[in-house]
Amino acid sequence: MLGNEAIAYGALSGGLAVATAYPGTPSTEVLETIEEFKDRYTHWAANEKTAFEIAYGAALAGARALVAMKHVGLNVAADPLHSAAYTGVEGGLLVVSADDPWMYSSQNEQDTRWYGVQAYVPVLEPSSPAEAYAYAKAGLELSERVKHPVLLRSVTRVSHVRAPVEVEPPAPPKWGNFVRDVKRLTLVPAHARERRRELVEKWEKVREWADQYMTVEDGCDKAVVVTAGVAYTYVKEALKRLGTCATVVKLGMSVPLPRRISEVVKGEAIVVEEGDPVVETQLRALGVSTRGKLDGYFPRYGELTTGKVAAGIAKALGLPYSPPAVYKSPMAPPPRPPSLCPGCPHMATFYALKIATAGLNPVWSGDIGCYSLGINTGQQDILTHMGSSVGLGHGVAVAAKRFVVATVGDSTFYHAVLPQLVDVAAKSVPMLIVVMDNAYTSMTGGQPSPSRILPVEKITEAFGIPTFVIDPVYVKASIETVKNAVEVVKSGRPAVVVSRRPCTLMAVRKARRSGVKLPRYFVDVDKCVSCGICYNVLKCSAISKASGGKAYIDPALCVGCGVCAEVCPVGAIKGEGDRAKWLEVWRQA
Amino acid sequence: MAGGMETGIVIVGVGGQGVLTLARWLGEAALSAGYDVRVAEVHGLSQRGGAVEVHVRFGKEVYAPVVDEGEADVVVALEALEALRGLRYLRQGGVLVVNRRIIQPPGAWYDIGQVLDALKKSGVRHYVVPCYEEALKLGSPVYENSVMLGFVSALLSLPAPPSLDEANKKAFQRGAALLQNPPSPDQ
Numbered sequence: 119m120l121g122n123e124a125i126a127y128g129a130l131s132g133g134l135a136v137a138t139a140y141p142g143t144p145s146t147e148v149l150e151t152i153e154e155f156k157d158r159y160t161h162w163a164a165n166e167k168t169a170f171e172i173a174y175g176a177a178l179a180g181a182r183a184l185v186a187m188k189h190v191g192l193n194v195a196a197d198p199l200h201s202a203a204y205t206g207v208e209g210g211l212l213v214v215s216a217d218d219p220w221m222y223s224s225q226n227e228q229d230t231r232w233y234g235v236q237a238y239v240p241v242l243e244p245s246s247p248a249e250a251y252a253y254a255k256a257g258l259e260l261s262e263r264v265k266h267p268v269l270l271r272s273v274t275r276v277s278h279v280r281a282p283v284e285v286e287p288p289a290p291p292k293w294g295n296f297v298r299d300v301k302r303l304t305l306v307p308a309h310a311r312e313r314r315r316e317l318v319e320k321w322e323k324v325r326e327w328a329d330q331y332m333t334v335e336d337g338c339d340k341a342v343v344v345t346a347g348v349a350y351t352y353v354k355e356a357l358k359r360l361g362t363c364a365t366v367v368k369l370g371m372s373v374p375l376p377r378r379i380s381e382v383v384k385g386e387a388i389v390v391e392e393g394d395p396v397v398e399t400q401l402r403a404l405g406v407s408t409r410g411k412l413d414g415y416f417p418r419y420g421e422l423t424t425g426k427v428a429a430g431i432a433k434a435l436g437l438p439y440s441p442p443a444v445y446k447s448p449m450a451p452p453p454r455p456p457s458l459c460p461g462c463p464h465m466a467t468f469y470a471l472k473i474a475t476a477g478l479n480p481v482w483s484g485d486i487g488c489y490s491l492g493i494n495t496g497q498q499d500i501l502t503h504m505g506s507s508v509g510l511g512h513g514v515a516v517a518a519k520r521f522v523v524a525t526v527g528d529s530t531f532y533h534a535v536l537p538q539l540v541d542v543a544a545k546s547v548p549m550l551i552v553v554m555d556n557a558y559t560s561m562t563g564g565q566p567s568p569s570r571i572l573p574v575e576k577i578t579e580a581f582g583i584p585t586f587v588i589d590p591v592y593v594k595a596s597i598e599t600v601k602n603a604v605e606v607v608k609s610g611r612p613a614v615v616v617s618r619r620p621c622t623l624m625a626v627r628k629a630r631r632s633g634v635k636l637p638r639y640f641v642d643v644d645k646c647v648s649c650g651i652c653y654n655v656l657k658c659s660a661i662s663k664a665s666g667g668k669a670y671i672d673p674a675l676c677v678g679c680g681v682c683a684e685v686c687p688v689g690a691i692k693g694e695g696d697r698a699k700w701l702e703v704w705r706q707a
Numbered sequence: 708m709a710g711g712m713e714t715g716i717v718i719v720g721v722g723g724q725g726v727l728t729l730a731r732w733l734g735e736a737a738l739s740a741g742y743d744v745r746v747a748e749v750h751g752l753s754q755r756g757g758a759v760e761v762h763v764r765f766g767k768e769v770y771a772p773v774v775d776e777g778e779a780d781v782v783v784a785l786e787a788l789e790a791l792r793g794l795r796y797l798r799q800g801g802v803l804v805v806n807r808r809i810i811q812p813p814g815a816w817y818d819i820g821q822v823l824d825a826l827k828k829s830g831v832r833h834y835v836v837p838c839y840e841e842a843l844k845l846g847s848p849v850y851e852n853s854v855m856l857g858f859v860s861a862l863l864s865l866p867a868p869p870s871l872d873e874a875n876k877k878a879f880q881r882g883a884a885l886l887q888n889p890p891s892p893d894q
Contacts, residue, residue: 280746351770442777451791456757662811
């Protein structure tokens, strides 16, 4: 099973009752798996902070609870995380945070384990899906036993690795019973000072808990290698590849360091870990002379591999190492960046925005989600974190007096933009906010978004912001409506455009299940004038530039949205099939 | 396979082609054959129409989930241009398996013959398999990954994964049969 499924089953067999999350790669499947168990309370929260608070509250009330998120999500939840260490918990609280080294699907490479150091929360670090199962179960039990939250740090190569895992049947959920304890649960200064003193004392005891998760494999006394998490798997393979041996100290809990480590590691050690030198920094504080990331034995960025670990160990031990020979490609492969799916409603929205704001030289303030791929059409100038669109856009609009177009998806709108809207409305900031409402959190696989029960326009209208709703597949009508919104902004006020059409992937799936045949579009090469609007401006990924600059639509990729036929200036793109029927099925997906 | 105790496979293709599913099937097949297995997937942004790669390692005992450059016994490419990108994973003497299909990258046009000629000249051991054509004969391009699965499983002497449904099993058998009669016995 997948590492994330293993985490879910581990928690279920540990008597999990309440599970919450905000989706984010590589953490999403944890809650997706738990959702199948209807005897538990599960919730896709508005953001990681609200997710954390629900689980934290449940654990305060004595239940066993889990909250899952990606590494950057923990920043959003950092405030209650710190409080949780002060109050402790009555039940069990397992905080799952999955890091993404090399940023396959993230904006940074931060290491969750620093939060363990900073917030005084112990960090369990599994090396494989089987261990993820065991640690999730043990982590919940430990948390309840010691009345303290526990972090489970995963990485892409644990969360998104499939491997054999033996699981026990889920245990019945352990619900809570709130017991009043005002001095513990109200962090007013007088109480918090007392909690702080306790926390610092407790942290020394936590090192004894860490002892149980340390294993020592006595290979030989040539070297001591200290490792944790997925890095352990590369160490095992690298030693084999180098044909050498070492005493391998594996830390199941990497923050704080186990008390017993000083008995095993004396003098010097090679330290191999994924992410930042968190273990290495702690070891140096204990006076160990380390060879790890701090001095460049292993790279400070990207993901470890067996090869990188073998090279580092060889360098530390003065052994020869030559990496395997690599074939050179006989011709350079063309770049193939991620792009919006064929027929994606965001593609049509970006097109309408481009035409309707022509001549205004807008600043495109972007956000995290599929629509980040507006970068391919030059429509993302800023794109940094959840909520960057409206938050940073507000700053740019007032500082540079430029026409700002902030583009944000529905899920991110509820996650981060709601409070920013208060700021925009309070100052009546002239900027165009475009909410691309496709009814799902699509990038992470289509979790439900609140947009169906809480339509965006009801909220923005309540803020007094003029709001326009478009259906982006009707390109010409959309352009006219966006132009009206642009006029509002030009008059010195904010405006919102809600571009509504469900995610194409979900719609196509629905159509396949219900036997609806999709229309297909093709290019009449005799009529095509090679203008390139469809493949250069609209940039549908089903359309490519064939010989003579003529457009070609790959029939295996086209989903029959018909947007290309609307943008073609000479009517060279024709459809076959029932577009109206398909668009109606799609609208309800 | 030669090259050590574990077998390393890297599967490459374009998002939406079923690269992940192909890797899961191979992992499941290796597990049912009694091996320890790791399948290292990618999700999220990296799946959106861009280049996708998934690693499969199996053997008696497997630790690391990913295959290093120059260490794969087999590189499986569901798309010919991605075969060029995936080639760096292949170990010396390893085998490249390429689907005879091009998915055009943004703003460019490549001819399949040009790519296959380049591969032929490179001296890399490889098979060109018409998975896409076979899938169309079976009624839909969605079967191209199961045709490829059949071919690669035959190459690695792996069984069909137990979870394969009837339609995909048929495609699997087509793919396996192609190894018996390789359509283009390149080098």
